[in-house]
Amino acid sequence: MSLLQVRDVSKTYGSGRAAVAALDGVTFSVETGSMLAILGPSGSGKTTLLSIIAGLLQPSSGEIVIDGDPIHLRSSRTAAAYRREKIGLVFQDYHLIPYLSAVENLLLMPRLAGRVSAEHREKARGLLGEFGLEKRAKHMPSELSGGERQRVAIARALMNDPEIMLVDEPTANLDTERGTQVVTMLGEHVRGRAMTCLMVTHDGRMAEGADRILRLIDGRVAESL
């Protein structure tokens, strides 16, 4: 069953002669429990697509339907609630809160939802353990390596048991070995939890870790493998 359906989505920045088409009639779907890599060069529209699926941007036309829910029709307020409850977002630059320790960064997610319980703390420590970071739980982001930060960011995205993980260039700031480790870990967690994952990358080697690859060029789906 398709959890995520992207139907004929286009996005144009600007208007008139200055208009730039970032996405042009993109259509695809993703099954529950699978990992899709969106591969493409810089400027191909990967991040715009991710932003639209996350409800951060409105498409100029087309539909985004997640589990029967038309996300593109949501207001910014309900889109925020949707991200908080259903989406796990991982940024290229990690965006860990610099004044919170690794475990506190994970606890940010339940904090955004209203309250942090003992169960949340236990879960956060468990997740850090799964990513090999149990001894780094109390370390601040500035005390972690790039790979560790990225793993904390992924663990944070898993804290709210999301239906969909949206991962933006997770290996862009890592060397090949660490990048491969991170993608492998991500794949294991996604499949182990039966969730859906969209990973944006410009690195074909990293995309090979996914179940499917969608190649974007100039805002269009050039290839679906």
Added chain:
Amino acid sequence: MLALSEILHSKLKFALIALAIGLIVALTMTLSAMSEGLVTGMTGAKGNLDADAVVFQGDTYLNLERSLLTAEEVERVRAADGVAEAYGVGHIFISVDAPAKAFDTRAFGLEGDFEQLPIVEGTGGMPTDGEAIVDETARADGIEVGDTLALTPIDRELTVIGFTENRRYVMAPVFYVNLKTYEDLRVASMFGAMAETTDAELPSATHVTDAVDGSVSVVAVKLEPGVTVDDLAQTLGGEFDVVTPDEAALAGNGMPVMVLAVNGIQVVSFVIGALVIGVFFYITTLHKTGQIAAVKALGASNAFVYRQLLAQILVLVTLGALIGTGLALGAGAGMPSTMAFDPRLDRWAVTLGLVYLMAFVGSLFSLRSILRIDPATALDHAEH
């Protein structure tokens, strides 16, 4: 709480912000105390009269120096409907040959109610003839309780029996004397030593003394319950001007203009304080644009982000208020007693309330910025 975590993580940065807020609080509090001190110094003796109303001679524009009520007029006021108690208050210029230096000031003759003077040293109650209770700022001129001071050029003396507080007039310490002493000083001021030098002039002096007997500058009135100042003014008619002690205090000696200037200084300090505090938090918010975008992208509402900012403002302004109050008290303690500095707790409470309000208003600049931060920028890295 994210706000507290951030403060604890960047202690130096936030300590400096709290210090800056503290300096603003200290500035506004000090200006408030100095403004209040200036007003108290100019008018304390009038404004603190124990009365509901002060009755002036009509058409003297509430000018204590010009108002003059005869004994008969005092009795008319005392007998008026709605008057529970009344006592005359006389005003006279005097020059005091104090140990440190001679200075010009005023003597207030009170017909009664000396209990209204808070005694900070010496004895209170009604002074006998030739005695005075003096505002404590006279200490700065070397005056002590028990001193007998020569008044020039009228060849009279006053013995200080006690010090009171907040009873200055036109920035000089007031000498409170009984009405008989006041009358004596008044006659002496009018004639100097003339009456004692030439026999031929004695009848004139006696005549004047008789005329002065029982006359005062104003009458302080306590009203019966339910009677207003306007009621009394209507009862007494146009020959008298009737106002509250506060209105009396703020009249004459250029007070309306001075109060306007003092209020202007305070308003300007508040406005600048509001802008500075607002700008502090605005800059702090601007520095965190990327972080706020990321938190919003993760699902934080604008309300959540704004609550963190408000919590941070609350903590920092409270720290700033404590620092500022301490600095203002320290500044006050280091000032000479004659300095216009009157730290009134109610005014400072209002000042602190306004500082919190300023911070809140300032936070609205940041709220505008928070609302405008696009969470999509958290994913933006020159990629479309």
